[in-house]
Amino acid sequence: xxxxxxxxxxxxxxxxxxxxxxxxxxxxxxxxxxxxxxxxxxxxxxxxxxxxxxxxxxxxxxxxxxxxxxxxxxxxxxxxxxxxxxxxxxxxxxxxxxxxxxxxxxxxxxxxxxxxxxxxxxxxxxxxxxxxxxxxxxxxxxxxxxxxxxxxxxxxxxxxxxxxxxxxxxxxxxxxxxxxxxxxxxxxxxxxxxxxxxxxxxxxxxxxxxxxxxxxxxxxxxxxxxxxxxxxxxxxxxxxxxxxxxxxxxxxxxxxxxxxxxxxxxxxxxxxxxxxxxxxxxxx
Numbered sequence: 001x002x003x004x005x006x007x008x009x010x011x012x013x014x015x016x017x018x019x020x021x022x023x024x025x026x027x028x029x030x031x032x033x034x035x036x037x038x039x040x041x042x043x044x045x046x047x048x049x050x051x052x053x054x055x056x057x058x059x060x061x062x063x064x065x066x067x068x069x070x071x072x073x074x075x076x077x078x079x080x081x082x083x084x085x086x087x088x089x090x091x092x093x094x095x096x097x098x099x100x101x102x103x104x105x106x107x108x109x110x111x112x113x114x115x116x117x118x119x120x121x122x123x124x125x126x127x128x129x130x131x132x133x134x135x136x137x138x139x140x141x142x143x144x145x146x147x148x149x150x151x152x153x154x155x156x157x158x159x160x161x162x163x164x165x166x167x168x169x170x171x172x173x174x175x176x177x178x179x180x181x182x183x184x185x186x187x188x189x190x191x192x193x194x195x196x197x198x199x200x201x202x203x204x205x206x207x208x209x210x211x212x213x214x215x216x217x218x219x220x221x222x223x224x225x226x227x228x229x230x231x232x233x234x235x236x237x238x239x240x241x242x243x244x245x246x247x248x249x250x251x252x253x254x255x256x257x258x259x260x261x262x263x264x265x266x267x268x269x270x271x272x273x274x275x276x277x278x279x280x281x282x283x284x
Contacts, residue, residue, distance in 0.1 A: 002026050002101035004276050005091050007079045010036035011262050012253030013107035014063055015269025016276075017072050023277045028099060030091070031108075033074045035060050037149070037218065038109065038254075039262070048262050059262075079108070080130040082226040084246055087283075094132055094155075102284070103248045103276045106226070106236060107269065109219045110254040116146070118192030119215065126198025126212045129220050131155035134212075140164045141211040144201045146171065146189055152216035153177045159214055167201070167208055222255060233257075242272040248283075250275055 004020060006013045009031025017029045034040070042056030051059055067074070077093040082104060091099045119127055128134040135158060142165040145156045149172055157177055160166040166182045168175075169189050177184075191202040192213055200207050222236050223229055230237045230245040235257040242250045252268035254260045 001088065002028060002099070003280055004028075004103045004105060005030060005089065005099055005101040006105045006107055007031070007082070007091065008107035008109060008253070008255075009033075009074045010107060010109055010253060010265065011039060011063065012265030012269040013105070014067065015266040016105045016107060016252060016273045018066070018070060019270050019273030020276065021070055021072060023273065025273075025277060025280065027101070028075050029072060030075050030077050030079060030093070030099070032151075033076055035063055035074070036109075037151075039063075045262070079225060080133055080220070082106075082249075084226075084228070084249070089248065092133075094130055096132060103279060104250065105242075105269075105272050105276065106222065106244075106249070106251040106255055107253050107265070107272075108225070108255060110235065110260065115221070116189055116192055116215075118194075118198075119213075120221070122192055122194060122198050122213070123224060125196065126194060127192060128212065128214050129217070129224070131159050131214055131216065134214075135159050135162050138163050138212045142209065143167070144169065144189065144208065144210045144213045146213065146215045147175075148172065148215075148217040150174060150176075151218075155216050156214075167210065169203070219255075222251075240271075241275040242268050243275060248279060 003025040004027040006016050006029045020027045039056045039060045046053050079091050080094050081092040083090045088100055088102055089104045139162050143163045144167045146169045147156050160179050160182050168182050168184050187203040189203045193200050201210050223231050236251040236255050238251050238256050244251055250272040252272045253265035
């Protein structure tokens, strides 16, 4: 049994991992081996102590070097569900793998972009965030795939091979995915509607009949990722020890609210790791 699962390989998650390693705790750092898109896209970082105005890519390279020296590896994957059990947590990944630990640190960032009208209402009734979890439900059906990053093109391709027709909404530049049953729509979808289940998706002044809508993005809404988690204005509510309303579950970084800055995420990551250590010492 792991002591902790850190969900998110941004700078807050890395800070937690470094401190947990120093405290002798077992953990998995779940995320992307490329670390954080937010970091790599930064043109220049001026407000991080001792980092003298380099680019985000330079900072990311230093973080990778530090993880290698500390022998901390990032487990490639994305959490699609976190479940609080009696005395532990289970994390389901997009690859349908189940991980278990006594504690969780959420460091998976904040949702980018406004939710589409109907997205929350039809979640589980035709709207899904996980291609591999729910794709098989749409064999030979018509689906819309809203893809927020090139990193998820392989998931969109996977879905297109299952569905009869795929309407692809790529919300980024440089889309390369093609296929006989893929129709690209370079417009922003505006609304998802239906009855008991999804029936249509709207964009511009047009509508499409679809059986399901897949939204592929970096971060899931926190209340969707963890049932029963208290949030406020799209952010997870925490106390000064980064504790959430769920015992044994902590949150750090952008997911806890502004300011969205590296220094804040690093500090909360450190606090969370110490809080996890204290929690484990009291409860094991």
